Amino acid sequence: MQLNHYLNFKGDTEAxxxxxKSVFGGEFSALMHYGDMPAQEGVSLSDDDQQKIMHVSLPINECTVLMASDVNDQFCAQTNQPFTVGTNHYISINLDSSEQDKAKQLFDALSKGGSIEIPLDKTFWGALYGAFTDQFGIKWMVNCQLEN
Incomplete structure (x- = not known):
């Protein structure tokens, strides 16, 4: 299991x-734009939103990866979570495919008494993923990679 910092920005993730990257060095291990997502019924993104970052990962060292995404108004409305600078940070729990039961256990235990933003479920990127705010106001993500 690995715990990483996950940041949200309102359009300036790439910058x-x-x-x-200029400070820490290295290369992005992942860089996806919202326009790279498969089409979803009822979801229509503007050309501007399609260019925004859906996910970026920058390995800092062998134990730490800094990750982020841009949020947009549609996402904020869906999750009922307004974007606020200073609270745009998650702790991301990352597990491998052999730890699916552990992912479910951690999601259920940590989210008890909190509010679930995205239920734990399979995703188009080949992971079991969910997000929530715990009972103490800390934001968490659980990502268990199912496919490599």
Missing amino acids: AFNFY
């Missing part, structure tokens, strides 16, 4: 992560 922020190019800056972090």
Whole structure:
């Protein structure tokens, strides 16, 4: 299991992560835009939103990966979570495919008494994923990679 920092930005993830890359060095291990997502019924993204970052990962060292995405108004409305600078941070729990039961256990235990933003479920990127705010106001993500 690995715990990482996951940041949200309102449109400037790419600029922020190019800056972090210049400071820490290295290369992005993942960089996906919202326009790369498969089409979803009822979801229509503007050309501007399609260019925004859906996910970026910058390995800092062998134990730490800094990750982020841009949020948009549609996402904020869906999750009922307004974007607020200073609270745009998650702790991301990352597990491998052999730890699916552990992912479910951690999601259920940590989210008890909190509010679930995205229920734990399979995703198009080949993972079991969910997000929530715990009873103490801490935001968490659980990502268990099912496919490599």
